[in-house]
Amino acid sequence: MPKTKLLLVEDDQSQAALLALEIRRAGFDVEPVKSGEDAVAKLAGTLYDAIVTDLRLGGGMDGLQVLREAKRAQPEAEVLVITGHGSIDSAVDAMKHGAFDYLTKPVQPEELMLVLQKALDHRSLLGEVRRLREEVKGKYSFEGIVYSSPEMGRVLELVRKVAATDATVLIQGESGTGKELIARAIHENSARRTGAFVAINCGALPEGLLESELFGHVKGSFTGADRNKRGLFEEASGGTLFLDEISETTPGLQVKLLRALQEGEVRRVGDNHPVRVSARVVAATNKDLGKLAREGKFREDLFYRLKVFPIDLPPLRVRPTDILPLAEHFLRKARKKMAAKATRFAHEAAGALQSYAWPGNVRELEHAVERALIMASGPTVMAEDLPPEVLPPSLAAPPKAGAPLEEMEKTHILDVLQACKGNQAEAAKKLGIGRNTLWRKLKKYGVDAK
Numbered sequence: 001m002p003k004t005k006l007l008l009v010e011d012d013q014s015q016a017a018l019l020a021l022e023i024r025r026a027g028f029d030v031e032p033v034k035s036g037e038d039a040v041a042k043l044a045g046t047l048y049d050a051i052v053t054d055l056r057l058g059g060g061m062d063g064l065q066v067l068r069e070a071k072r073a074q075p076e077a078e079v080l081v082i083t084g085h086g087s088i089d090s091a092v093d094a095m096k097h098g099a100f101d102y103l104t105k106p107v108q109p110e111e112l113m114l115v116l117q118k119a120l121d122h123r124s125l126l127g128e129v130r131r132l133r134e135e136v137k138g139k140y141s142f143e144g145i146v147y148s149s150p151e152m153g154r155v156l157e158l159v160r161k162v163a164a165t166d167a168t169v170l171i172q173g174e175s176g177t178g179k180e181l182i183a184r185a186i187h188e189n190s191a192r193r194t195g196a197f198v199a200i201n202c203g204a205l206p207e208g209l210l211e212s213e214l215f216g217h218v219k220g221s222f223t224g225a226d227r228n229k230r231g232l233f234e235e236a237s238g239g240t241l242f243l244d245e246i247s248e249t250t251p252g253l254q255v256k257l258l259r260a261l262q263e264g265e266v267r268r269v270g271d272n273h274p275v276r277v278s279a280r281v282v283a284a285t286n287k288d289l290g291k292l293a294r295e296g297k298f299r300e301d302l303f304y305r306l307k308v309f310p311i312d313l314p315p316l317r318v319r320p321t322d323i324l325p326l327a328e329h330f331l332r333k334a335r336k337k338m339a340a341k342a343t344r345f346a347h348e349a350a351g352a353l354q355s356y357a358w359p360g361n362v363r364e365l366e367h368a369v370e371r372a373l374i375m376a377s378g379p380t381v382m383a384e385d386l387p388p389e390v391l392p393p394s395l396a397a398p399p400k401a402g403a404p405l406e407e408m409e410k411t412h413i414l415d416v417l418q419a420c421k422g423n424q425a426e427a428a429k430k431l432g433i434g435r436n437t438l439w440r441k442l443k444k445y446g447v448d449a450k
């Protein structure tokens, strides 16, 4: 714990010396100054826990001005004022301006210490409340979103604003920039957070199946429809429906989506009765949807209906200050998952991460860090542990042809293991070797084989 730091503003030398002595004896740091001007200069450069100021000071500024400046520059510091005998009006004035308490001259050192302790207790209590408040806020807001760039700061500001509404949101950004993460953040910060967050990838299903997934169907509406089924619009009523890869929908489905958005109702496949739905829609795309609309490849009316509140996620290369915080975040995450050892990046590795262009954005960075952690043999991730494409030419390894067979085997095995998300049984099958063989090899590479 750092020492408690006080600023003492008192023009009366002997009084200042007496109080300073007492304050130091209590174990606090104190800086005595003689004028309001000196106090303001100190306030600009040092953070104080409390400020004790005489109200009447020789010179241009009085204690009330010091109080005001302290409350402006360091609102969390507690201010105590010392008033002359019988000038109760100015003491009241000071309290109105945010002073914690006042003392009348001549100030007894024990009295000062008593009031000071109370002020410091009050301050730490406020700090505790604020910390708790932030912790609670953190839980419900941007958990798991790591950033330090102003670009992402602006994105999260938009998220905060739109979360308070029911507006349809269109998130646009290159692959791997975090679109789904942002969609979830909108849901988690909205009044709908108690409802469901339902995500569907519109590019992954053929038209008919997607329609029945989204809108539901009635029994017998097509072969295999052996019972009535609610669609995702209904499932997400009161919550959020995330339509990923919206550009991949067919014109026929786009008409139906438009109707659902405009009228707030859907029709199950094979049924003509409309069902009211109240899902909030967040759509995402890694294409330029406006361009597709202009080219006639996406319905323009649906585009405008979706774009009520657009959020553009910048690619990682335009926010390079996010790279290292993200890399460290993924290192911590992967270390837990894989029980690996490395805890930090070597200087050159960090440099390589920062100067690479990351065409696959955050997702590519996450995979690169996971792979590097598997490759790393000590407590530090070295540049050569990173995927070769990440390395600048100056650090790149010599051509693979010259690499020892064993080295190539290791790289291949680890790549396959990663593709199988660490599942050794699956990796062994893919590699065409027994589980025990794989286990033995991993052990030899120093990968913690569970």
Ligand SMILES: Nc1ncnc2c1ncn2[C@@H]1O[C@H](COP(=O)(O)OP(=O)(O)OP(=O)(O)O)[C@@H](O)[C@H]1O
Binding pocket: 144, 145, 146, 147, 173, 174, 175, 176, 177, 178, 179, 180, 181, 182, 286, 326, 329, 362, 363, 366
């Ligand atoms: N700012 C961030 N902080 C922490 N993790 C992030 C951040 N941005 C992205 N990620 C992680 O990166 C990965 C990719 O993010 P996500 O799936 O949201 O991207 P996407 O834009 O939907 O990608 P795609 O277009 O490929 O679907 C996820 O594992 C996600 O958790």
Ligand SMILES: [Mg+2]
Binding pocket: 179, 180, 244
């Ligand atoms: Mg996605």
